[in-house]
Amino acid sequence: MLVFWKARVVLLAVPKTGTTALEAALAPRADAAIVNPPGLKHCTVRKYRRELAEFFEQKGRRPMELIAVMREPRDWLGSWYRYRSRPQLDGQPNSTTGMDFDAFVAAHLSDPAPDFARVGSQAQFLQGGVDHLFRHDRMPDLVGFLQDRIGEEIALPRANVSPAGRTDLLPETEARLRRERAADFNLWNSLQG
Template identity: 65%
Template sequence: MMLIFWKARLALLAVPKTGTTALELALAPDADAAVLNPPGLKHCNVRKFRRDLSGFFEQNGRRPLELVATMREPVDWLGSWYRYRSRDALNGQPNSTAGITFDAFVEAYLSHSPPPFAKVGSQANFLEGGVDHLFAYGDQKGLLGFLGDRLGRTIETQPTNVSPRGSIALSASTLATFKVEYKADFELWDSLRKVSSR
C-alpha cells in the first residue's frame, strides 16, 4: 500500500517486491492515509503520484510531501517475482512460473510481448522522475532509522509475504542481455549502491 504521513510530510511509495508489505504493516498505525486498492493506486509510481495524487495530498503545493521508496538489485528483484509466482496457489494460472526455469522467465520478461507470468514492469520506470529518499533493499537499518527519526518512534518489522525458495541462476548470455535491455535499472541500482557505501 502507499502510505501518507501528514505531520512528517512523507509519502511512502510501494515498489513491488521490495519488502514493503512488512514495512507497511509496521507503519500503518502511524499513517494518515493508506491506499490499499485498487492495485494501480496501491502500487502508485512516481509519475502517477505527481500527476494524479500530489495535488490532493499536498493541497495543491501548499504542503509538499517528500517521496520515499526502496529499490532492489535488478536480478534479485526479478528472482523475487519468479519465486513468488511459483507458489502452489498459482498453479495452472497464466501468471504461474511453476515448471519454468529462472532463465526462461527472464528471457520471457525480455521479449517484446511478455506472457502474463513475466509481466512485472521495471523499477526504473516505477521510480522515473526521482524520489527524495531512495533506500537499497537490505539497508533496513538506514530505512528504518530514517523513518523512525521522522515519525518519532522506533520501528521494527517482521518478515511477511515471503517468496518460496528457488534457484535464480542466470546464464551469462541472458544476464548480458538483461543488463543491456534494462540499462536504466542497473545504472540506478549502481548509483544507489555508491551512495549507500559512503
C-alpha cells in the first residue's frame, strides 16, 4: 500500500495485480509505503477504512482517494497457480507443483480451500468500493493517472512475475468458477467500458 499525501491518493495492493512493480517504481516517491507485513501491504478496502483512514486522512480533514487494480478473474487465478508452482515452494503446503490448473481451481472453490488454493477474492478485497479501479491489462491508464496526480514520470519494471505455465480448464470447471465467483466476474465486467 502506497500513500501519496500531497496527491491525496492511496494505492491499495491487490495481490497478483502488478502492485510489486508499482511499489518498486513508486515507493521512493510515496509519503508512506507499507510493504510488510503482508496483511498490511495487502490491506483491503474495508480494513483501510476501518483501521487506517482516520490516521492517514487526519480524522476526515484530509480525505484520500482509494485506487486499486483488478485482474481478469480467471487470469488472476492463473497467476496465483503459476506463482505457487515455482521451485522455491516445492514441498510447502502452498505449492501447486505437480497439479494442473483445473485441479487448482476446483480446490480454490472447495470449502474450506486447502492452503495452496486459499487466495481469496478480488471482489471481497475491494468490497466497500474504491474511487478509481483500473484494469490490470490496461496498466498505462493507471500509470497516466498517477503521473498526472503525482506530477512525475513513472517507468514500471517487471517484478514478481509468475512463471509461464498452462492454465487450461475443463468446460464444467470454467462454468463452476464463473457461477461461484460471479461477484469477481461481475466487477470485472463493469470495467469493460
